[in-house]
Amino acid sequence: MTERQLKTRPRNRVIVNKKIAPYLFLAPFALLFVAFLIVPLIYAADISLYKKAMVGGVKFVGADNYIKAFADPKFWEGIGVLFKFAFLQIPIMIGTALLFALILDSGVLWAKAFFRISFFIPYAVPAVIATLIWSYLYGPAYGPIGQTARLLGFEAPDFVSQEWILGSIVNIAQWQFMGYNMIIYFAALQAIPGDLEEASVVDGASAFTFATRIKLPMIVPTIIVTVVFSIIGSLQLFTEPFLIQNMARSVINSNFTPNIYAYNLTFVAQQPNYAAAISFLLGGVIAVVSYVFMLATNQRIDR
């Protein structure tokens, strides 16, 4: 069919040659990439060097906003929350995702496809809706968790208290994203050639040893990629605490995470220049953490 089309087309139309074609294919993406990624980056870097002057307009202040941010406990408190969150959330999520992927892959299970698909479903629920549902569930008086606890004769903790808030947010992220990671690991495990399996069965390796000693190391590159994505995702924490704020004003303040801080600086405090510096610094922190993680894991693999 293709050949016939080729022959019936007039020969004298403009034929894009091999040299120009890649640039033509790249153009739409590149244009948007520059307009909505590179330019905002430069713009942010630029305005972060200014400050609203007392009388009219803005004035150039050099690195003042960054110096201010470095000494701003509100920024560092937010970074602290992010680190606690990431250290709690990522290992639990990756750990369960790996465990379930290995179990699914081992073939012992009943209803494999059912579990695989149902665990992935929460990924289709937007963070906003997931957070709304969980805040209803967390409700002290009317939430079913509290109700069930009372039925069993004890009092459930206040899930949005100072003490529990981070765990409660970790839980929302676990619910939403475990299945996504599990699916990726499962696909990677399934891609491992079958003859390896035959060989180790002959060796009499037990299923558990086989899964942890042979299969797991083979998907380490995949694990690293997902961890990097999780680091980037969790350090941008915004939606969940921003919404839970409605029911826990005293626990989640206006600088709970750097993103919430930048949002409030822009729209409440009217300090967009300082907000740009905060956004930029957060980006820097995320880049450094992901880079350090990749460096650290690369060395491990080489050894």
Added chain:
Amino acid sequence: MSIVGKNASSAKFRRNRWLLTGLLSLYFIYTFMPLFYVITAATKSNQDLFSTFGLWFAEDFSLWENLATLFTIQDGIFLKWMANTAYYSSVSAVGAALFSTLAGYAFAKYRFFGKKLMFALVLGAVMIPQTALVIPMFLMLSSMGLTNTSLAVILPSLVFPPGVFLMWAYIDDAISNELIEAGRMDGAGEVHIFSSIAFRMLMPGFATVLILAFVASWNNYFLPLVMLNKPDMFPITVGLAQLYSTAISGTGGVLLFTVVMTGALVSIVPVIAAFLIMQRFWQGGLGAGGVKA
């Protein structure tokens, strides 16, 4: 293929099967519980929501009343939010998938000046936290008078670096260089080779990126929250969140509590259905990216 079955005694295999199926069933209850709660909550009156057990239905079935309230509240604004969401997400997803495919094709099948640098930039961009860019982007667009337009939500969503990466990986495997060479021998132009030969072969990859970009856009809260302040331009995420703050601050009355859950139910059902129907695509596609990486 089950190694345990071949290898271990069948008693041990049976015990493991029970144990592990049990473990995953527990996690299933955890996964399913919130979804079940949305269903029960959406069928209750506001009073029953607070006075009856959360994980079961109340005696009065109020789903129809709740739906009626949901679709008539503020002159039927929920329907507008649904339409906005569908519009923003579908245009963003189709555009992002198309541009990612074109760029991925260029990276996978051509050698050209600046390729390495550009590819490194795209990979680096995957690392850039999108939300760190939202506020600068807002400041930039507001100085151009572009905030509060659908473009402010759609244009930034068209840049989807993970899509380029996925398509590069997919095309590299799925389309052989010989095929493209054969097209050239026949005298076909590069654009023609892409549109009538290559594009059909990369459809599975395209579908995966389409789904991922759709989810990313439909999930997005921070970008529309920052860019839009007219309620009739909101997507569902921003609208529902606002309805919730009204409910909880008490200004809209207790009346809104079940309506928020009804809205949640109405907005997740079609997407979950779509996921179930298209599972072949995301299961294969998500894995492909992970394995290649």
